[in-house]
Amino acid sequence: MPFIPHTETEIKQMLDAIGADSTEDLFDEIPPHLREVSLAGIPQGMTEMEIARLMRQRAQQNSTALCFLGAGAYEHHIPAAVWEITTRGEFYSAYTPYQAEASQGTLQLTYEYQSMMTALMAMDVSNASLYDGASGLAEAILMAVRGNRKSKSRKILVPTTVNPVYRRTAHTIVKGQNIELLDVPYDSNTGTVTLDEIKQQCEAAGGDITAVVLQQPNFFGCLEAVDEITDWAHENNILLIAVVNPMAMAVLTPPGEWGSAEKNSGADIACGDGQPLGAPMSAGGPYYGFLCCKQNLVRQMPGRIIGRTVDLDGREGFVLTLQAREQHIRRSKATSNICTNQGLVVTASTIYMAIMGAQGLENTAAACYANNRKLVESLTAIPGVKAAFTSPCFHETVLQLEQSAEKVLAELMHHGILGGYKLGGDYPELGEAILVCTTEMRSDDDIQTYARALEKVLAGEPVMAEEGVLC
Amino acid sequence: MSEIPSELKYTDSHEWLRLDEDGLVTVGITDHAQELLGDLVFVELPEAGTEYSTGDECCVVESVKAASDVYMPISGEIVEVNDMLSDEPEVINSSPYDNGWLFRIQPSAPEELEELMDAEAYAAEIEE
Amino acid sequence: MLIFEHSAEGRRGAPQSPAEKAPLDGIPQNLLRQSSAGLPEVSELQAVRHYTRLSKKNFSIDTEFYPLGSCTMKYNPRACNSLAMLPGFLNTHPLTPDAQQQGFLACMYELQEMLCEVTGMAAFSLAPMAGAQGEFAGVAMIEAYHRARGDHERREILVPDAAHGTNPATAVMCGFSVREIPTLDNGDVDLDALKQAVGPQTAGLMLTNPSTLGVFERNIEAIATVVHEAGGLLYYDGANLNAILGKIRPGDMGFDVIHSNLHKTFSTPHGGGGPGSGAVGVAERLQPYLPLPVVAKEDERYRYLTSEDRPESIGRLSAFMGNPGVLLRAYVYMRFLGREGMVRVAEFATLNANYMMAEAKRRGFTLAIENRRASHEFIITLKNEAREFHVSAMDFAKRLLDLGYHAPTTYFPLLVPECLLIEPTETEAKEALDGFMDALEQIKHEAETNPQLLHDAPQTLPVKRLDEVRAAKQLDLAYEPCRRQG
Known part of the structure; x- marks a missing residue:
């Protein structure tokens, strides 16, 4: 059932104005044999009532398990006001703000977003967002290659503690540009990358490296030694690309402050996924990628950027700026082929950050940390479970099991628990290890529920019928 | 009608060149080019000491509506760039042939200059 | 006014986060943030009001006809x-x-x-x-x-x-x-x-x-x-x-x-x-x-x-x-x-575009391409108006905003001088199309009689034309106190 308002009378009037007999005439420039289309595979149209019933059924078929899964997407509380306002038609159904005078709402909001992001990351500049964290890393790498004029190698060091999916995505996107992404192995004791290892890989690569990527907290949840690596990179004319969880930055040293202050250090580019700041997990998106940089790289930044300026009367206003290097003007010489940002999710995120404020975000991040410690304490008290690494963690931790991780997670699912992420696929050397996550959403009871379930699973106790969850 | 000084040499991509007494060549963009681009907001200058061949992209001039490459009009080494443009790119609009020069080259083959257009030829070129 | 300018130190949206900050012992001191995260300190109501007000400064499909060529701005069913x-x-x-x-x-x-x-x-x-x-x-x-x-x-x-x-x-x-x-x-x-x-x-x-x-x-x-x-x-x-x-x-x-x-x-x-x-x-x-x-x-x-x-x-x-x-x-x-609805999408998108194109021609506008069917969109070139009355496609676009219509796509495709690329989509009723064509005709008349009206447009929106040169030259991309200090 299409959304078409025309009455029969209007259709007739319009065809008369055109000088056509039927709507079919309007397609008479198309070869007739191409117009014989059957859409037999597409079902009949539905009413809203019918679709609503279908979608409710579908939504109910999805799991409602207690979530201790992270690995790049996190369940946080989102104030009701956030999406109520975000889905107002004026935000929801507006286009990209090319007509600035008719888009001051979106433009000012995005300027505020850029301001909040620069503050949270302690960087100079933020763009208006990219698609997601993984593709954002690819753009950050492309930007570093454009921006580091002192390096000719197009080689990027990427520790294996960077989210494996991010590394794969970056590879897909940059491989056409003859850029090499070189692995740096992590220390099997700490779960972090060491400066010695980075130096070694740099030498093995011939000494000329364009940039180093560093994720904080890393994919294992562990905290990297960001200061010494940042200082070393800068001493060697290597750009530092930070991949960070923005929620964690409320309490951890932000990328702009990495390294020794006296060296005017800090990451050169900071990126990551904005999902923890107000976007629901939603089966994987839409999220958004944020991208911040130092002032000297601003003209290498891809995507949309909003600037504050004045109108003819000297009144404050906002416009898209630095667009001359983008695809719609510069075509094959553009800094990137990107045109959209994730405007609506950025809208939600901006409202989220405004409502939470610095203190709210700090308290939330600290609660994530505290809850994760409680979880790890409870779980590692169970025989056959131990923490895999010695480094401090933010809100995720790798646990080493003595039984099949796959089987344990499947059993936990029968208890209604999403118990974590199996690491053996990407990290075979870790064997039966899982990555668990706790946010501010998990209560003490939730944590105890998980601990009791895991204990039973590891002890081989069957799931009791009444506590089993239909899956 | 844009200004085209008779003593300079020109390229079809709208660069001008001046052979100076010290043997170096000063390069900028023409009055016509700055008119087409409109208000300039940024210039990305090459680094002194870099060598380029004729036709290499060596510099970008950027207005609100376009970012345009400047091509190396003759081969040689960049010996000096106009640092003033970093803060005041608009000087190219107001003084394309004097204060708005872009960079100076030590030419590796000065005879290449002879192959470029003179003012008359350039005027005919932009007339088209 | 920016959200930051509503801030007061210590104010927060209390019900949305834990009341106390849990201790972070166990994390080395050099990895802990020393500076504040620099976000606004406002109440929930202040945030809600601020962003609701901002939303009202937008044109959107839900509030205005939005015939933006190449963008297919059709109704987004709720x-x-x-x-x-x-x-x-x-x-x-x-x-x-x-x-x-x-x-x-x-x-x-x-x-x-x-x-x-x-x-x-x-x-x-x-x-x-x-x-x-x-x-x-x-x-x-x-x-x-x-x-x-x-x-x-x-x-x-x-x-x-x-x-x-x-x-x-x-x-x-x-x-x-x-x-x-x-x-x-x-x-x-x-x-x-x-x-x-x-x-x-x-x-x-x-x-x-x-x-x-x-x-x-x-x-x-x-x-x-x-x-x-x-x-x-x-x-x-x-x-x-x-x-x-x-x-x-x-x-x-x-x-x-x-x-x-x-x-x-x-x-x-x-x-x-x-x-x-x-x-x-x-x-x-x-x-x-x-x-x-x-x-x-x-x-x-x-x-x-x-x-x-x-x-x-x-x-x-x-x-x-x-x-x-x-x-x-x-x-x-x-x-x-569904199956039958999909067929009608192209039919009515095309009907609307061809109707507007016929109306544009009848009202004296120059089409970029003559004697062809429009697809779901078509192009008017204002090169004659630009030459005779010194008004640009941009001036037309801005004046349309004053009259309550979002502008069509301007200056794309690059091949057509002073162009408006107009795409009505199938979800717009004839009244909207007629209203838009009336507005366009009115502006054409204004261009002939009072072109200044176009140059000065828009007048009725939250801001007048903005200084894009200043925006690109004196980059102000974040509220000053938020920027990295030092």
Whole structure:
């Protein structure tokens, strides 16, 4: 059932104005044999009532398990006001703000977003967002290659503690540009990358490296030694690309402050996924990628950027700026082929950050940390479970099991628990290890529920019928 | 009608060149080019000491509506760039042939200059 | 006034976060943040009021007619939003085992199938997060296809000069060089020039059909033959799919790869600049290269295919599954329309465009391309008005804003001087079209009698014309106290 308002009378009037007999005439420039289309595979149209019933059924078929899964997407509380306002038609159904005078709402909001992001990351500049964290890393790498004029190698060091999916995505996107992404192995004791290892890989690569990527907290949840690596990179004319969880930055040293202050250090580019700041997990998106940089790289930044300026009367206003290097003007010489940002999710995120404020975000991040410690304490008290690494963690931790991780997670699912992420696929050397996550959403009871379930699973106790969850 | 000084040499991509007494060549963009681009907001200058061949992209001039490459009009080494443009790119609009020069080259083959257009030829070129 | 200017130290939206900050002992001091995170300190009401007020400074489809050419600004049904935001979908972690997200995967699988059917392609991947990423995926698949055949000399992508800027930008990102093909005055691709251009170096041709000039490419079958005989592949930029939806199918025209902008044709919201979706479809021979993830159906169960199932895939473009919330909205929209509804989309989008074009001509405007049918959009050129009255397409656009209409696309395609690219979409009623044409006619009259009115427009919006030169020169991209200090 299409959304078409025309009455029969209007259709007739319009065809008369055109000088056509039927709507079919309007397609008479198309070869007739191409117009014989059957859409037999597409079902009949539905009413809203019918679709609503279908979608409710579908939504109910999805799991409602207690979530201790992270690995790049996190369940946080989102104030009701956030999406109520975000889905107002004026935000929801507006286009990209090319007509600035008719888009001051979106433009000012995005300027505020850029301001909040620069503050949270302690960087100079933020763009208006990219698609997601993984593709954002690819753009950050492309930007570093454009921006580091002192390096000719197009080689990027990427520790294996960077989210494996991010590394794969970056590879897909940059491989056409003859850029090499070189692995740096992590220390099997700490779960972090060491400066010695980075130096070694740099030498093995011939000494000329364009940039180093560093994720904080890393994919294992562990905290990297960001200061010494940042200082070393800068001493060697290597750009530092930070991949960070923005929620964690409320309490951890932000990328702009990495390294020794006296060296005017800090990451050169900071990126990551904005999902923890107000976007629901939603089966994987839409999220958004944020991208911040130092002032000297601003003209290498891809995507949309909003600037504050004045109108003819000297009144404050906002416009898209630095667009001359983008695809719609510069075509094959553009800094990137990107045109959209994730405007609506950025809208939600901006409202989220405004409502939470610095203190709210700090308290939330600290609660994530505290809850994760409680979880790890409870779980590692169970025989056959131990923490895999010695480094401090933010809100995720790798646990080493003595039984099949796959089987344990499947059993936990029968208890209604999403118990974590199996690491053996990407990290075979870790064997039966899982990555668990706790946010501010998990209560003490939730944590105890998980601990009791895991204990039973590891002890081989069957799931009791009444506590089993239909899956 | 844009200004085209008779003593300079020109390229079809709208660069001008001046052979100076010290043997170096000063390069900028023409009055016509700055008119087409409109208000300039940024210039990305090459680094002194870099060598380029004729036709290499060596510099970008950027207005609100376009970012345009400047091509190396003759081969040689960049010996000096106009640092003033970093803060005041608009000087190219107001003084394309004097204060708005872009960079100076030590030419590796000065005879290449002879192959470029003179003012008359350039005027005919932009007339088209 | 910025949200930061409502801040007062110590004020916060208390009910939304833990009251106390838990201790962070265990984290080394040098890894702990010393500075404040610098976010606004406002009450929830202040935030709600601030952003509600900001929303009112936007034009949107829900409030104004928005005939933005090439963007397909049709009604975004509200149910598509509310049903995509059911808790069962929102609360699904993307790494939930397939068995526990069958409801979501069923929607995705059916969406893939419906897209195949309506475009005539063999298989679809929903992974790309925007049109430009769909293009990237498509061109990367072309590259992978030739490489797998050992055809390493095919390093050139052909693009008509009227194409969207993303086409050449994407080809370059994938490591190709770009050659432009000229367009004839009647809007068709110059077939002779194309024949001259193809050769053993040709990897493919990227084409939008109907073209960005708003007309159907009549030689499409001949073009397909030329490109295929040269060993190249044919890429369909789906930006204008709304013009032919349910009427003709890219697959039947000979296209090997397509991307579909679900935020255009399938009515997911533009959201002030995204998120979009650029789902990609392919002919049989390109299926192994589709980006992951793809959803498969086996024994009435749905599952994500992995790189083990598809070792030749070009890989991943995002951390998870593209933009699922957008995909769900597109799915709901397609189920609304159904088979018979989809046919009517192209019919009425085309009816509206041709009606407006006839009206434009009747009211004395110059069309960019004469004596052709409009597709779902058409172009007016204001070059005469510009010459006679010294008013530009931009002036017309700004004056339209004053009269309560969003401006059409201006200055695109680049080939047409002083152009307005107008796309009404099928969801607009005749009254809206007539009202817009009245406004355009009024402005034409004003241009003749009082051009200053156009130069000074807009007057009725929150701001007048903005100083873009100042914005680009004196960069102010973040509120000063938020910027990195030192």
